[in-house]
Amino acid sequence: MGGLSSRLWFRRGHVAEEPGAVGNVEEVVEAQAAEAQEGERSEEAQITTSHGGLKRKANPVGPLAINPRRKYANAKTRSVYEALFLRGEGSDVQIRALGQQWNLHRAYLCQSGYFDSMFSGAWREANMNTIELQMADENIDRESFHEVLGYLYHDTIIIPPNRVIAILATASMLQMDELIHQCQEIMKVSVTAQSVCRYYYSAEIYGLQNIRSICRQWLLDNLMTRCDEDLLPEVSVDLMKELIASSDLVVIEVEMNVYTTLKKWMFLQLEPTWTGPRRALLSAADLWFARHRRNSDGALFLETDLGRPFVPVFQKLRLPYIICDLPSAHIIDHDALIPATWLAPVYKKQWLALLQAEQSRELGPMEVYASDLQEYSMRCGGQIHSDEQCSWRWSGFNFGWDLVVSYTNRRIIFHRSALNKCCGLGVSLLWQRKVAFRLRLISLDTTGRAILRKDTNYHMLFLRKDEELEVMNLQEEEVVFPLYVACNFLYLPGEAGDAQSEPQGKSSEN
Structure with a gap:
């Protein structure tokens, strides 16, 4: 040959x-290619300088050098x-x-x-x-099959992001590992709101675990921060369930915002042709569910035939951190989406937690497990728009803590305030309190890719009255705004387990 x-x-x-x-x-082709090369060499020999008409070849090491x-x-x-x-x-x-x-x-x-x-x-x-x-795979089309067959002869292929799934499907069918790897590299650098779900589902089909992980992380970072209603209809029930269950979900404000996002997502799943303006989406969803409730004699939506497919997703909501806020509790009751059988034990547990925080001398968690922190921690967050001093606190019960978060001089600081201002129920006056926490800081580019990611991992935080603690320093970092601050908290030792479990530690008040 x-x-x-x-x-x-x-x-x-x-x-x-x-x-x-x-x-x-191929012998004929090789001869033709040799003739073409010889012609190129002849052209190179005719390159002249401006000095006396002397002829010379182009500099073989210059930036425009030709490799024969x-x-x-x-x-x-x-x-x-x-x-x-x-x-x-x-x-x-x-x-x-x-x-x-x-x-x-x-x-x-x-x-x-x-x-x-x-x-x-x-x-x-x-x-x-x-x-x-x-072709059993519907992702394979005539164009992709032609291009992949041609790759066997040419060793070159152009893979635009909008064609990468078709090429990947064809390469997977034909068992071409090198081309599959090229598709993975294209997908890694082209994850956007328009492609992330398609890439995620394709990665599951074709066994690309690294692409699946990249897309999952992108969704955890962007689902709540981008507020992109065009993305929501593409998120399947199974994928949304996985995202909502994760403690790595970047939650802006509090858990109630997760519920609001789910309500809009469920409406778009049921009405995929809705085309109203973004600002009208939540109102449209509320009207749709209210109309359905009237037409179904007041049945709670997740107990109806239409609502049952969404039950596994809503079960991943962390309801204890929603009902602790009075306006949020009123919305949950008014919407009538969540069954009363879900809410009754949550209210009971939180009432006992209130009594424990108000009437015991609990300092906070003494021993916690990673699984508890992942599954039961409070998720909350904030957004820092510019490099200027700012501070905030999260509304709700928070078990007697008034925890103020400040950004100043590129530092994130936690401050335990002992002043009973507008922070919900009474502030605990125990001389010291403890909380298990994790803080993450994320900066995203215009495509949603993380360009800065810092994580404290889980720690136990000890704070006395009016004490503050620096939890993250960014003075040596290249910071791009806005910055998203995502926090996880576990306040009481019994939160992850039985609400009536015995206290794990006591201390006298100062």
């Missing part, structure tokens, strides 16, 4: 036994591609699929694991001249 075919066979560890027609065609070997190889590859793939010269097998036929060569097709197994095994197609292929 010709030189190019020998290179390909060597790469796969095969030896060609019969040169056949492919080798003859590369140009020869490229010319040869192009010629092989055009002669063998596009024109089908010397073809020894015909592939028919998707309403089209390709006159190809077993020697090149065997670079694909799929065809290699077909032609070298006991398949009936091994000795057939015409092979009909049925």
